[in-house]
Amino acid sequence: MQKVLLFSDPGIDDSFAIIYALLHPQIELVGIVTGYGSVKKEQATQNAAYLLQLANQRDIPIIGGAQGPLSGESVTYYPEIHGPEGLGPIKPPEGLKVNLLNFDQIYKIIDQYQNELIIVSIGRLTELAVAFILGADQMEKVKSFHVMGGAFLVPGNVSPVAEANFYGDPIAADLVMQRSIPLKVFPLNVTNQALVTPEVIQYISQTNATPFQPLLEPIYDYYLKAYKKNIPGIPGAPLHDVLTLSSIFNPTMVDYYYREVRVVLSGVAKGQSIADFRPKPDPVPEENLKGIAMKLNYELFLKDFVEIMTSETSNTTSTSK
Ligand code: RIB
Ligand code: CA
Numbered sequence: 216m217q218k219v220l221l222f223s224d225p226g227i228d229d230s231f232a233i234i235y236a237l238l239h240p241q242i243e244l245v246g247i248v249t250g251y252g253s254v255k256k257e258q259a260t261q262n263a264a265y266l267l268q269l270a271n272q273r274d275i276p277i278i279g280g281a282q283g284p285l286s287g288e289s290v291t292y293y294p295e296i297h298g299p300e301g302l303g304p305i306k307p308p309e310g311l312k313v314n315l316l317n318f319d320q321i322y323k324i325i326d327q328y329q330n331e332l333i334i335v336s337i338g339r340l341t342e343l344a345v346a347f348i349l350g351a352d353q354m355e356k357v358k359s360f361h362v363m364g365g366a367f368l369v370p371g372n373v374s375p376v377a378e379a380n381f382y383g384d385p386i387a388a389d390l391v392m393q394r395s396i397p398l399k400v401f402p403l404n405v406t407n408q409a410l411v412t413p414e415v416i417q418y419i420s421q422t423n424a425t426p427f428q429p430l431l432e433p434i435y436d437y438y439l440k441a442y443k444k445n446i447p448g449i450p451g452a453p454l455h456d457v458l459t460l461s462s463i464f465n466p467t468m469v470d471y472y473y474r475e476v477r478v479v480l481s482g483v484a485k486g487q488s489i490a491d492f493r494p495k496p497d498p499v500p501e502e503n504l505k506g507i508a509m510k511l512n513y514e515l516f517l518k519d520f521v522e523i524m525t526s527e528t529s530n531t532t533s534t535s536k
Contacts, residue, residue, distance in 0.1 A: 217242055218332045219236060219332075219333050219335055220321065222334065223338045223456070224249070224250055224253045224337070225253070225301055225302075226338070229338065233263065233266050234430075234524075237270045244275055246275065246320070247263045248321065249262075249280050250339060251280070251282050261311055268311065278318060279315045279317065283341070285344065285387050293379075298434075304433050304434075318349075326356070333357070335360075337456035339387065340380060341383075343395075344390040347395075359399070361401065361459050362400050363458075363459040365380075365400055366404065367492075369404050376479075377479075377487050382485060385479060388486070400505055405458060413435070416435045418521070419525055471508055473507070474490035474491055474505060475505065477489045
């Protein structure tokens with residue numbers, strides 16, 4: 216089993232990623248850090264708790280993340296994409312009791328699992344940056360980092376050049392890009408291609424026999440409608456955050472370019488991700504660089520997504536505490 220600590224902001228595609236993780240026979244989700252992003256931190260926490268409750272997995276720790284970016288700027292949320300509570304038309308039960316753990320719990324988790332642990336970040340990068348600032352030595356024990364964010368030489372999704380997770384906290388994103396070793400980055404170059412169509416969701420929804428089943432079509436439909444409004448004619452909705460997780464188990468799902476990555480901190484290009492793609496006569500060894508996912512094997516992504524979302528084995532049946 217691969218131990219995964221997830222930094223997230225659920226959010227619809229984060230929720231698909233959490234559901235995917237909970238259904239994956241090879242993933243042991245050892246904690247979820249919930250922070251601001253698609254919705255407020257408090258709502259993200261409630262949504263994560265709701266998904267864990269549905270899965271009967273309330274013993275998975277939820278750790279309180281950030282309420283805003285390192286710059287102190289105010290936060291823009293995206294109800295038009297993720298819904299007022301972050302789950303499209305679904306209203307999670309109000310006031311779900313959450314035993315929200317303090318931030319230092321992440322170091323306890325790292326100590327417990329050491330180099331068996333992969334950190335996957337699918338939201339703004341603030342919490343992960345703070346984890347490096349407060350505990351650089353501890354972070355060296357982590358096996359690897361997978362981060363959804365950025366857009367390299369392609370248009371952004373919140374500005375002409377920037378992707379939402381990097382734009383939301385560019386200072387944090389830049390710090391994480393420099394300090395995470397080894398790191399794989401999943402930018403819009405590949406995640407925009409990870410489209411799931413309504414037909415696929417219908418099939419999954421008809422086949423899935425877990426407590427998540429009633430959520431799948433409503434949250435997807437809301438998310439797709441938002442994408443269709445922005446990009447008329449798009450055949451499906453991109454599950455950015457699912458791809459970032461699923462690539463861990465499918466090494467040939469994406470092709471990586473190995474480069475240094477920097478993020479523009481402010482100004483008109485705020486949040487833009489930059490890597491040097493010029494041919495180099497004397498390239499630095501790959502292990503010293505960041506893997507940037509640039510090409511997706513779509514068939515493999517789709518096959519894996521359908522398989523996991525319809526699998527009969529799941530982690531959703533153990534007794535909750
Ligand atoms: O730009 C895509 C990212 O922004 C995803 O992580 C999505 O969940 C949103 O937060
Ligand atoms: Ca996200």
